Amino acid sequence: MTLSETTRRTREGSTGWLIQRAARRFEAVMSAALAEHGLTMLEFAVLMRVLETGGQTQAEIGAVYAAPAWKISRALDSLQRAGLAERRRDPLERRVQRIHATAQAQALAPALQATVSATNATALAPLTEAERGQLHALLTRLVAGG
Amino acid sequence: MTLSETTRRTREGSTGWLIQRAARRFEAVMSAALAEHGLTMLEFAVLMRVLETGGQTQAEIGAVYAAPAWKISRALDSLQRAGLAERRRDPLERRVQRIHATAQAQALAPALQATVSATNATALAPLTEAERGQLHALLTRLVAGG
DNA sequence: TATTGTTATACTCTATAACTATA
């Protein structure tokens, strides 16, 4: 076995575990950062989605994050309690609830985005700007393709 | 804001989530593959470690994977039941147990590694060989540096 | 009868700490 082959085999056996370690670390710091705003990562993701595209149904939002319906329910309960989102029954199809962000959510958005951006920057700090771009591109292809 | 700036900011806001998605997907396929051999991911990792470096204490093994002592205990219970690892009391320091792989484990190792290698290859299939190397290098630096 | 969303239940994971044996 050549050296490069050995390198390749070793790598194949551990890249997945590296992804996991990176993910766990990211989750820890991002959860902590968002907790200061009283949000979980899912709640933040849902809120951003709602700010960007209001009027979606809960099923539609859940599909984006591959989250089960009850998690979206719970996340929205929390966001609603915090005055950040509201559910409005669709008058034509009264089974669905269409979700909208409140003015309070729009006021909070910049601060949230700043927090997330700063946390992300910290988490990715070991890499140069060019490398961050590479990593993002590689992960995008990996996730999209699998 | 320039286009590249917009790209950068969007990216910063989502690379971490991409890592998480990739990690979750990897965990799902790898867990399923190892389950066919009756192993969890931690059990497999511990077993590989023990095959490579026998005679370590449980605390030492736990440190490698940032796993709490009781998880190593449980993993070793399972490996021992399967006849793959054994605990031997250190005669000079009878509090510690030094872990060794059995002959059965050594016989099983090639098949396990083949499974993991194949699963990894499948999981990373959307990327070219060169890209896989890049991803591995980037993640290594990311995990080591943070 | 099927679908949207909610609630309840049971199950798995994890963390914490109590515990045993040894030093």
Added chain:
DNA sequence: TATAGTTATAGAGTATAACAATA
């Protein structure tokens, strides 16, 4: 008293499915 490892217990997180309302 401190350490290596184990076991027990409680809490969080998750999945499953029962449920209500609407179609």
